[in-house]
Amino acid sequence: MPDLLEHEPVRSLSYPDRRRGPWHARTHEGMKINGQENCPVASEMTCHARFAAQAHHGRVPRKPGKLATLVLAAFLHDDKSGVSGNGEAMDANDSISPPATDAPALPDGRLPAFEPHTLRPFVLGEIHARPFRPVATPRIVLHYAFTCDAEQARADRLWLAERCASQGGPSPDEGMRSHAFAFGAGLLRWEQHAEFITYTWDGPAAAMAPFGGVPGSHPFGSGFRAPGPLLSAVRLDLLPSGADDLQVVERHFDPASLSAFQADGEAAIAATDFRQDGDGMTRILVLNRSMNENQAGAFVQRLLEIETYRTLALLGLPVAIRLAPEIGRIERDLVEITAHIQDTSGLEPNRALLEKLSSLAADLEAGAAASAYRFGASRAYYEIVKARLQAIAESPLPGHMGMSAFLTRRLAPAMRTCQAMEDRQANLSRKLARATTLLRTRVDVDLEQQNRNLLESMNRRARLQLRLQQTVEGLSVAAISYYIVGLIGYLAKAAKDAGLPMLEPAVATGVSVPVVLLVIWHTIRRIRAHHAEGDDGH
Secondary structure: OOOOEEOOOOOEEEEEEOOOEEEEEEEEEOOOOOOOOOOOHHHHHHHHHHHHHHHHOOOOOOEEOHHHHHHHHHHHOOOOOOEOOOOOEOOOOOOOOOOOOOOOOOOOOOOOOOOOOOOHHHHHHHOOOOOOOOOOOOEEEEEEEEEOOHHHHHHHHHHHHHHHHHOOOOOOOOOOOEEEEEEOOEEEEEEEOOOEEEEEEEEOOOOOOOOOOOOOOOOOOOOOOOOOOEEEEEEEEEEEOOOOHHHHHHHHOOOOOOEEEEEOOOOEEEEEEEEEOOOOOEEEEEEEOOOOHHHHHHHHHHHHHHHHHHHHHOOHHHHHHHHHHHHHHHHHHHHHHHHHHHHOOOHHHHHHHHHHHHHHHHHHHHHHHHHHHHHHHHHHHHHHHHHHHHHOOEEEOOOOEOHHHHHHHHHHHHHHHHHHHHHHHHHHHHHHHHHHHHHHHHHHHHHHHHHHHHHHHHHHHHHHHHHHHHHHHHHHHHHHHHHHHHHHHHHHHHHHHOOOOOOOHHHHHHHHHHHHHHHHHHHHHHHHHHHHHHHHHO
């Protein structure tokens, strides 16, 4: 097709892809035009599409034919039938306009700015909240963790801002959860967590011997304000390795609880006995063999986190120990109550047992609500400890226990105790619920029986009252008739004495008796019927 495809050879072109958008580019490599590997028949439309792409990007062929122009129009107007938007066939001389768009015009190289989610800065900044900082060798690291509530955390942030200003450094921005600034000859780092705050300071070592004097420029002097109760305190000495590393390790720690291991292959040796010195600090010794500053900083931070989080994880153990006697008492009382349920009958005895069960359930739920957060936090902290232990890639020194083995032997039983106590609470809650449901069913049945007996008694009383009423009505007919007949007798006597033509008073009185009885009886029936109709209407 030389009459249609006379243009310069092209190695890589883009054309609109209708499946993925009107102007999405797709590239075909190695296709040449005008005798140099012309397109096959199956790719003819692809060749025409190149004209559309070139026209869109300002590279129009020199001599396009009519067919190429029509293909170009079809692509630019996104019309598969090759007609214009108004349904008329397009001619080669028709002008072609680019597709309209609602996007605002932006300078070259700029992207539009959209309204961000309110939590977007927080979630994006969280991954950079606590970065590993390079640590040179030799170095002394002092690390403190303090528990605090929300009010104490706000007060500590204000105090930290004042401390930073006094040192001539920047203050932490509102919402920041970590901050670092130079203090003395070292660097002080502040981190705020969910329920605790940490202060970490690293400075130059005064001597190459482990656990020598602490530099006087550290920030934890008389001017330091603790945000809350102290939970964890660590002193870590990072020193260069020597020929007698094992002797140094064994000389400074208790062999009964010594944990010594190599990290990152044989790049460093770390040792601790998890005991506190005279200052209440847990001592950790790191002998650097071949780690650079970045590796050393990451390794030191992981060791500090292991000590901090394993202490936090153990906070659930005292709670489990405190709850154990109470859980045991509730279990014993439940066994006793369920035994009485089998032998107890009657509404009042069952109601008394139900009150006891409700009291046990209230005691159990109070303990479960108070310990749920602590047990859940202990599980989370324990998972962090295991993740940090896996990250340091330790290998134990010959003849010594590694940190993973030591903590697994000490920490794992405590975590299992907390889990067992939580499981006992859940199982006991289900048992109490079943026993309460059973007893409440029996109480409901007894109440229904009592209500049925009460209704039957009320029905009997209603029938008796009806019979009494009918008797009274009969007597009332006789009484009313007696008085009316007496009045008729008086009227008959008065008429006789007045000389009126009347029957004898006795005869008149006797004749009026059946008539008066019939009228009074009929009147009372009408009144009863009228009252009955009124009751049915309501």
